[in-house]
Amino acid sequence: MTAPQHRSALGAVYRSLSHVAGAVLPLVAAWKGADFRQRLGRDGPPSQPGGLWVHGASVGELASARVLIAALAQEFPVTVTSNSLTGRDAARDWGFRACLAPLDVPGALRGFLDRVQPAVQVTIENEIWPNRAAALRARGVPQVVIGARMSARSARRWSRMPGLIAPVLAGIDALSAQDHATEARLLDLGLLPGALVGRLQLKLLAPAAVTPGPGGPWRDRTILAASTHEGEEAVILDGWLRARAADPALRLIFAPRHPLRGDEVAAMIAGAGTGVPTAQSGGR
Known part of the structure; x- marks a missing residue:
């Protein structure tokens, strides 16, 4: 098998396994509770067509972008998702509509997107989900990544799976990286040069909005x-x-x-x- 054939086969295997998982997982939903049903694209917030879907892996990513999410929520309907319960619950505590992110299987993604109907999808930092990216592209939903980061170790690991990561990166419409090294690694892995926008350090947004008080003796x-x-x-x-x-x-x-x-x-x-x-x- 040639290298291009191997890359194509890897993507096909991932898609096939995700279809199998998507067929099996709903069968156990009744025993897993409401949180698991959210991960299957069910039981989330009601639809707000034309809004933004903002996703962060967990509470750390969401906290770093909290100032930005709040600013976006003043202008657009925003649905926040996280892979973790702590991330989802923190977003709710901050006053955002939030639920657990759908698993990267076709049925879960279809159910979530049918309900939320986002106009734009925003990912905080970086996550590679092949089916999610393909589903968004199929619906014509622009994909944006803010504060992206990619370590040298992660880049080496992903370089062995170009059939999975290259289509995801090629479908990104705008990406703001944290540093030059991340930009270079993502470009090598398949990001289109025209997608790069100005760099952004999310963790500096909140401190930048704070006016320090008097120094004080302590x-x-x-x-x-x-x-x-x-x-x-x-x-x-x-x-x-x-x-x-x-x-x-x-x-x-x-x-x-x-x-x-x-x-x-x-x-x-x-x-x-x-x-x-x-x-x-x-x-x-």
Whole structure:
């Protein structure tokens, strides 16, 4: 089998498997509950034809684009989707219409698109879903990616599957990357040069909209540990306790990457015997 034939066969295998999955998954929907039915393109928000479908993988991606989503929602109907429950629930807490994203199988995509009827689809950062991209192209829905990123490792992995990624990238109408390296990698993988627009760092949007207050006496005595993951907080807390022994005025703020870990981090701080009050997450 030649290389082009191998690439074509890979795409055909993916499509065939997704059709099989699409036929089987509805059979178990009754036992999986409402969240799983959303992933099958059912039980989501009511239709708002002509609006925007904004998708982010999870709460981190959606949080980084929250300012932009809010601005878009002032001008257009917006439906937000996420692959995770935390992402969906966070978007709802922020006041957006939100549901779980449809699985990349034909029936789920068809049901979701029939109901939502988006005029434009916007993906935050980057996700490669061959059937989703093909379904949007078939309906003439423009596809936009904002704050795209592609690591060297991911690019090497995708380069072995050009039959899957090249059609997805070729169908993107506008893409704003985070950096030059991402632009180069995506172009090598099949993105059309004319789709590139200005670069955008989503995580800078919210800070840019904030006017800093007065410095105050505590600013240079405060350490912010932001976007931390499990295992990192204990190391940071230990270092802070050592530094605080020499400087009792030193303060530490934790902002875990996943908000649901707030209670866990608060318990760790309390267990360290610091005597310092904590603001717990309350389950969010």
